Amino acid sequence: MILRIPMLNRAQPLARSHSNAQDHILAERKRREKLTQRFVALSALIPGLKKMDKASVLGDAIKHIKYLQESVKEYEEQKKERTMESMVLVKKSQLVLDENHQLSSSSSEGNRDCSSSNLPEMEVKVSGKDVLIKILCEKQKSNLIKIMAEIERLGLSITNSSVLPFGPTFDISIIAQKTSDFDMKVEDVVKSLSCCLS
Known part of the structure; x- marks a missing residue:
């Protein structure tokens, strides 16, 4: 096998x-x-x-x-380090229109201290070199000129601005930057702007 x-x-x-x-x-x-x-x-x-x-x-x-x-x-x-400072100045508005539709204030028109006027209302914010200013003031062209001049006098350079009419007032928003001349606290900016409009 x-x-x-x-x-x-x-x-x-x-x-x-x-x-x-x-x-x-x-x-x-x-x-x-x-x-x-x-x-x-x-x-x-x-x-x-x-x-x-x-x-x-x-x-x-x-x-x-x-x-x-x-x-x-x-x-x-x-x-x-970049903390934002801000201050708001709000005053009770007592603006009225007279019979000729002209703006007038109910307060007396004598010698007024800048702290006693009813307007402007304003807000100032500071962040680093940037400054934001918002103002509600009487609708007068002279107020715009005063505000712009005061901002530049304070050592701020305006980069953007907006002015809107709101009833008998101007609603103003301004963005500015600090220059080398600027050396103020936010409260001083508010006080200076408020006084320039009084």
């Missing part, structure tokens, strides 16, 4: 290992392509990049991130 031993098919494991190797090569190629794409994207975010090799890109990226962290830290410190 002759025993027959089946022959092992060696081609099958070889084909399988060849297929695994091909898959591995493709996976590695994709990984490298992704890595290259990420480096290109990273290099586009780094200002002033001179060398495009991976070591240079990573080195410059680290420097740039450190710079950004320092900038954020400085900004946070400035933000803490």
